Amino acid sequence: MPHGHGHRWGQKLSGCGFRLTVGREAIIDVLSRSDKHLSAEDIFLELHADHPGIGLTTIYRTLELLVQTGIVAKFEFGHGRAKYELTEEYGKKKHHHHLFCKSCQTIIDYSDFMEDEITYIKKTEKGLAKKYDFQIDGHIINFYGLCRACRAK
Amino acid sequence: MPHGHGHRWGQKLSGCGFRLTVGREAIIDVLSRSDKHLSAEDIFLELHADHPGIGLTTIYRTLELLVQTGIVAKFEFGHGRAKYELTEEYGKKKHHHHLFCKSCQTIIDYSDFMEDEITYIKKTEKGLAKKYDFQIDGHIINFYGLCRACRAK
DNA sequence: CAGAAAATGAAAATGGTTATCAATAGCAAA
DNA sequence: TTTGCTATTGATAACCATTTTCATTTTCTG
Ligand SMILES: [Mn+2]
Ligand SMILES: [Mn+2]
Ligand SMILES: [Zn+2]
Ligand SMILES: [Zn+2]
Numbered sequence: 449m450p451h452g453h454g455h456r457w458g459q460k461l462s463g464c465g466f467r468l469t470v471g472r473e474a475i476i477d478v479l480s481r482s483d484k485h486l487s488a489e490d491i492f493l494e495l496h497a498d499h500p501g502i503g504l505t506t507i508y509r510t511l512e513l514l515v516q517t518g519i520v521a522k523f524e525f526g527h528g529r530a531k532y533e534l535t536e537e538y539g540k541k542k543h544h545h546h547l548f549c550k551s552c553q554t555i556i557d558y559s560d561f562m563e564d565e566i567t568y569i570k571k572t573e574k575g576l577a578k579k580y581d582f583q584i585d586g587h588i589i590n591f592y593g594l595c596r597a598c599r600a601k
Numbered sequence: 602m603p604h605g606h607g608h609r610w611g612q613k614l615s616g617c618g619f620r621l622t623v624g625r626e627a628i629i630d631v632l633s634r635s636d637k638h639l640s641a642e643d644i645f646l647e648l649h650a651d652h653p654g655i656g657l658t659t660i661y662r663t664l665e666l667l668v669q670t671g672i673v674a675k676f677e678f679g680h681g682r683a684k685y686e687l688t689e690e691y692g693k694k695k696h697h698h699h700l701f702c703k704s705c706q707t708i709i710d711y712s713d714f715m716e717d718e719i720t721y722i723k724k725t726e727k728g729l730a731k732k733y734d735f736q737i738d739g740h741i742i743n744f745y746g747l748c749r750a751c752r753a754k
Numbered sequence: 755c756a757g758a759a760a761a762t763g764a765a766a767a768t769g770g771t772t773a774t775c776a777a778t779a780g781c782a783a784a
Numbered sequence: 785t786t787t788g789c790t791a792t793t794g795a796t797a798a799c800c801a802t803t804t805t806c807a808t809t810t811t812c813t814g
Contacts, residue, residue: 467780467791488771503794508771526677528802529770547729547737556733561725568721572714576700576744580709584700584746591729593737620760620811641802656763661802663761681771682801 457519457538464517471502475510476519480539485523485531485555525590527553545589551598565589610672610691617670624655628663629672633692638676638684638708678743680706698742704751718742 457476458468478494479486486494488507495502511532514520519538523531525548536543545565547556573584610629611621631647632639639647641660648655664685667673672691676684678701689696698718700709726737 465791469780469792471793501794505772505795506793509793524677524679526675547733547735549735556735558729558733560732561728564721564724568717571717573744575714576711577746579713580700580711581749582700582702582709582744582746583752584744586745588741588743588745590741591726591735591737592739592741593730593735596734599736618760622761622811624762654763658764658803659762 457514460517460519460538461513466513466517470499471506472510472513474499474502475507476514476534479520479532479534482533483541485533487529487531489529491532523588525553525555531555545591547591547593549595549598550592551594551601554595610667613670613672613691614666619666619670623652624659625663625666627652627655628660629667629687632673632685632687635686636694638686640682640684642682644685676741678706678708684708698744700744700746702748702751703745704747704754707748 455476461472462468474495475491478491482494484490488504488511491511492502492504492507495507511520511522515522515532518535520532521535523533523546525531525546533539533541541557542559543562544557544559547558548554569587573587576582577584608629614625615621627648628644631644635647637643641657641664644664645655645657645660648660664673664675668675668685671688673685674688676686676699678684678699686692686694694710695712696715697710697712700711701707722740722742726740729735730737
């Protein structure tokens, strides 16, 4: 099997002229196995048992590369550390948005109400693009609040 | 005139047990006079001519207080520095959301399409609150893209 | 005006992320 | 398989917005 064709992400990376390295594979592997939103440090710690040689710097560099190539999505919920998950195209989650607890920082993926949302988003994007002469290529929709456990405190 | 009753924000602050200081007044004044989204440093620089004694630390502390008391809204667009503007209740802008140029970091306030949006938001908030047992008290809706000038480059 | 407590400024600390740079590893070509 | 070029990496230091510390000043009540 030629290089870069073991996975979709491998094809994507080598197709873009990037090399396939053990570090990159390991990082994507951690993201693939998790259903959570991981920080760079989360990934570093998870990896450290099997790959003690992979440094935090490489995690950051790799995540940036994966974001640029559309393999990973980066989220900043305003609590100081970025979180990452595989994109819809490369992961196993379908399109969703986020519900974030301001107290315990739990993140809930939701894909309810998406029909309404798609309708609203499409209309708004088209309208904004025209009115403000913007090329819109993304949006963020987050709801913030308190989960049941944190309300009880 | 009794303390804390010169402005709505003064009433709010002293009503919450906070003191009215020249620094706090000056900071709110800068925000009131601007129609942009200001960073802590923006405010510091703007203030420095008339109030060279007010330090950046106080700006940060005051902004945090104003956010807690609902006088100021804080936004993080993912480019490293938080931006602030008066809330709908204490400023002169009506409810709006943001269009952000990823290249030049221009922020456009838009309030078009708000009817559709309000409908969508209300429905979604209610649905999410019930399904996930969350008390939702805020949301962020940002559209990201490239403005005309940045596309031309 | 005096006293208690809140607020402040200067300076240092924090903490997530990025830049540097010499050493290493991937991969295309031979 | 070996070679050579260069992308990639790890260790370390630097960055930089924001926070903490703490002694001093200011606000506000009585
Ligand atoms: Mn998610
Ligand atoms: Mn705005
Ligand atoms: Zn919670
Ligand atoms: Zn632009």
